[in-house]
Amino acid sequence: xxxxxxxxxxxxxxxxxxxxxxTREAQLRAALAELPELAAQLAALSRxxxxxxxxxxxxxxxxxxQRLRARIAAAHHEGAAVGRAPRRCxxxxxxxxxxxxxxxxxxxxxxxxxxxLTPSSQQPEVSAPQQMAQExxxxxxxxxxAREPASLAExxxxxxxxxxxxxxSTIEVLSLLEAMDDPEAAGSG
Amino acid sequence: LDxxxxxxxxxxxxxxxxxxxxxxxxxxxxxxxxxGRLLRFLERxxxxxxxxxxxxxxxxxxxxxxxxxxxxxxxxxxxxxTIAENAARNExxxxxxxxxxxxxxxxxAGAPREIPSGxxxxxxxxxxxxxxxxxxxxxxALPERQRAALWLCAVEGLAxxxxxxxxxxxxxxxxxxxxxxxxxxxxxxxxxxxxxxxxARGTSRARKGLAR
Numbered sequence: 001x002x003x004x005x006x007x008x009x010x011x012x013x014x015x016x017x018x019x020x021x022x023t024r025e026a027q028l029r030a031a032l033a034e035l036p037e038l039a040a041q042l043a044a045l046s047r048x049x050x051x052x053x054x055x056x057x058x059x060x061x062x063x064x065x066q067r068l069r070a071r072i073a074a075a076h077h078e079g080a081a082v083g084r085a086p087r088r089c090x091x092x093x094x095x096x097x098x099x100x101x102x103x104x105x106x107x108x109x110x111x112x113x114x115x116x117l118t119p120s121s122q123q124p125e126v127s128a129p130q131q132m133a134q135e136x137x138x139x140x141x142x143x144x145x146a147r148e149p150a151s152l153a154e155x156x157x158x159x160x161x162x163x164x165x166x167x168x169s170t171i172e173v174l175s176l177l178e179a180m181d182d183p184e185a186a187g188s189g
Numbered sequence: 190l191d192x193x194x195x196x197x198x199x200x201x202x203x204x205x206x207x208x209x210x211x212x213x214x215x216x217x218x219x220x221x222x223x224x225g226r227l228l229r230f231l232e233r234x235x236x237x238x239x240x241x242x243x244x245x246x247x248x249x250x251x252x253x254x255x256x257x258x259x260x261x262x263x264x265x266x267x268x269x270x271t272i273a274e275n276a277a278r279n280e281x282x283x284x285x286x287x288x289x290x291x292x293x294x295x296x297x298a299g300a301p302r303e304i305p306s307g308x309x310x311x312x313x314x315x316x317x318x319x320x321x322x323x324x325x326x327x328x329x330a331l332p333e334r335q336r337a338a339l340w341l342c343a344v345e346g347l348a349x350x351x352x353x354x355x356x357x358x359x360x361x362x363x364x365x366x367x368x369x370x371x372x373x374x375x376x377x378x379x380x381x382x383x384x385x386x387x388x389a390r391g392t393s394r395a396r397k398g399l400a401r
Contacts, residue, residue, distance in 0.1 A: 013368035018390040046387030048374040051324040
């Protein structure tokens with residue numbers, strides 16, 4: 001009887017992840033009650049989750065937040081250049097603003113020193129032109145929007161070739177690229 | 190069991206919306222709520238504490254920068270892990286990655302090589318350490334995407350759809366990645382025969398409710 005349920009191995013994982021539809025979950029439970037072998041497989045997979053959750057968790061260093069705040073302040077002064085990858089940070093826009101930013105940055109650097117040295121102050125100093133330089137035009141929000149613009153090569157390289165064939169179509173990659181290019185184009189307005 | 194219990198979804202959204210409107214303290218609060226879990230995820234992804242700390246900062250920098258574009262269409266955690274996963278992927282793709290400082294588990298879980306003789310390490314403790322180290326090593330040996338998918342679903346409790354968003358792939362692919370990863374790790378976790386059926390983490394309906 002349970003053989004008619006035809007449980008796929010992946011469904012055992014889906015069961016653990018709460019990803020099965022209720023009717024399918026009921027079928028799987030019935031199959032588990034009948035097939036000790038299947039139940040043993042599931043138990044083995046479940047032990048993996050227990051082991052992962054038991055892995056030691058790192059402590060957040062006390063100064064990590066402070067370091068972050070310093071970087072945020074620095075990023076503001078550089079005008080949208082963030083992280084270790086300045087080449088991906090909207091070169092056109094920052095170039096256009098560079099003269100203004102240089103002047104503002106000099107003044108802001110002094111303020112930054114004050115901000116960093118004053119523990120109670122959490123507000124980074126942002127001058128109007130900088131903020132404008134950083135703001136991107138309204139853009140469809142969502143996780144995609146938070147990504148850095150990336151080259152096609154980066155996107156493709158970032159994907160396991162095994163998965164690429166299965167789930168990635170050229171169209172998807174291209175539409176993703178379009179979405180990433182969009183803020184650039186909009187930024188010129 | 191479910192770690193989301195102490196992380197009310199609405200509170201994250203409330204904080205993020207407040208931050209979007211310029212409340213920097215809300216950003217700090219979000220950092221306080223999520224830095225630990227991000228660090229744990231990123232450390233597992235890149236295998237190096239110092240680099241993981243960098244990436245936690247980078248993730249929050251991007252949150253800071255993208256605040257105006259945030260809309261509460263997805264759970265905050267999905268958004269956050271999407272950014273973090275992206276940062277980890279970029280790090281792993283760098284042509285000349287920084288040399289690893291120290292393995293996470295050599296330092297923390299205590300390498301199995303030797304347990305200091307003065308320590309009252311019972312067999313159970315020693316066994317747990319050996320197991321931890323083996324699991325951690327097996328996790329690290331997984332292909333990057335399998336590792337990320339498994340961690341996000343099994344430990345962080347993301348739904349397949351959410352993990353798919355974070356990994357820029359389909360739910361079907363996430364399902365396959367998670368299962369392959371579990372099967373690979375299962376070989377490293379010795380079986381203690383148990384006949385009871387492990388609890389599923391909640392029905393899909395319950396999870397949909399949480400995802401609101």
